[in-house]
Amino acid sequence: MPPSRDPLGKQALFWAGSGGPEPRVEDLDPEATGKRALFSPAPGPAPGPLVLECSSCGASTGLSYADFARRNFPVAIWLPWRKFSRLLICPACSHRTWVSVSWHPQGS
Secondary structure (H helix, E strand, O other): OOOOOOOOOHHHHHOOOOOOOOOOHHHOOOOOOHHHHHHOOOOOOOOOOEEEEEOOOOOEEEEOHHHHHHHHOOOOEEOOOOOOOEEEEOOOOOOEEEEEEEEOOOOO
C-alpha cells in the first residue's frame, strides 16, 4: 500500500466536492452570483390585478380575478375590520390562512 498524500485526512474534512468537475466561473450566471446577487432587490409579487399577502408565510403573490374566486370557493370568510381580513388558501404556502388582499400597483 503506497503512503497517503494526506496522512491526517484534512482533505476529507475541508473539501465539499460532489465527485464531479468543479463549475467554471464562465458557466455561472453573472446575475445570480457575486455582488449583484447580494445587493439586488428581492423579486416582487407575480403580475396580476390583485396581490395576496399571507399572514403565515409573509409572501406576496399576484392573482387574477379567476384565481381569487377559485380560492374563495367553497367557503368565503371576510372580516372587514382586520388587516388580514380574508380566510383563503395561500398560493405560496398552500395553507388555509388569513390573507390581505390589495390592488396591484399599475406602475410596477
